[in-house]
Amino acid sequence: MSKNRIHYVTGIIETKRFPKAESLSLGLVYENATGDVELVDIDDCYPDTEFDPVNTSYDENHETEIYNSLKYGGINYEHQPAIAIYDCKLNRWRLITGRTRWKCYKKLGATKYPVRKVKGAEGFTDEQVSIALANEAVDADTVGDPRRKTTWTSIATTNSDIMKRGHAWYPDQPRLDGGEYDYSLDVWYKYYLSKDHWIKTWGDQHTRQNIPLKMWNMINTLFHQDHGKIRKVTKETIEEEFTSFFANRKEDTTYSLVNINDPQANGTYYAKVLMDHYRSDKNLVIDQYTTKSKETDVDKVRKAFVPKIKSTVMDYLDIAYCQDEITRIYSKEYIENDLKPTVFKRIWSKLAVYQHNWYDGEVITKVNTAKYAI
Secondary structure (H helix, E strand, O other): OOOOOOOOOOOOOOHHHOOOOOOOOOOEEEOOOOOOOEEEEHHHEEEOOOOOOOOEEEEHHHHHHHHHHHHHHOOOOOOOOEEEEEEOOOOEEEEOOOHHHHHHHHHOOOOEEEEEEEEEOOOOOHHHHHHHHHHHHHHHHHHOOOOOOOOHHHHHHHHHHHHHOOOOOOOOOOEOOOOOEOOOHHHHHHHHHOOHHHHHHHOOOOOOOOHHHHHHHHHHHHHOOOOOOEEEOOHHHHHHHHHHHOOOOOOOEEEEEEEOOOHHHHHHHHHHHHHHHHHOOOEEEEEEEOOOOOHHHHHHHHHHHHHHHHHHHHHHHHHHOOOHHHHOOOOHHHHHHHHHHHHHHHHHOOEEEEEOOOEOOOOOEEOOHHHHOO
């Protein structure tokens, strides 16, 4: 048999060629005891994203990469197959890992999907098994998938989500007097130090960077935020949504879709664009979007873009109204308290900014630019 032969998902799937089964998180065991890969009907599965350790609920580029890899390169038997647990309520296999791959198998017309079947270990409660599944989802990405190594920030995001739901990070996590789980730093350190692959990758709390502490700080920061996961789509999808949202356009208005990944540079440039529109008596509508993958980065650029437009416009006015021919005619008090604010308001009235949806549940929303007025 040729080593270069392509094994398409619609052909024979050789279950014995997948890597050796990894050890499972505490609270789970393999249904067949050995972890041997089995084929299940493709329609008898569903992707569960509750324990997904990735920040994005949907990553269009990642899905396209997997799809093309399977379509043109076939099955790569070096990759671990999906982990699945049977959902008795839905009578289907719930995919803890391998969710995007399953979608691509289905798109390509596969009728079977390779999985390792797991179940709760004897003596563990339903809650403890749920905790173990969350751990397995994270461990599968950080250990078993050479294509997509999970970052410590993604793991922190997942554990913050677990904390928001009031669930435990690990079985037998201690509780406080009120009955809720203890999420203190000492408890986090205990959990972190139980993960050998985390320590090998990022070190422990005694290393100079102290990644465990950074993770705990991020967990608590995200705990107080209300965002869903990031809906990461392609530029083409964003453009289609932009065109659809602004289908009814006014002739005296320019509509611009703006990537604000660099809010300082983008804000400076669009301040100039706004000034040009003011001189030509036209309006400017901006739909700001970002392709950032971390919540903190998304929020940071969103908060910086419009203020940078304002500060740049103010810089232009400061330069214009400090000229000798202006200061000889008008007093400094009049320039600062009347002339500049009046002109700024006229310029600012030409601008409307919208925020493109990037989190789950968001829609394109108008930004309150009036709060930046002077």
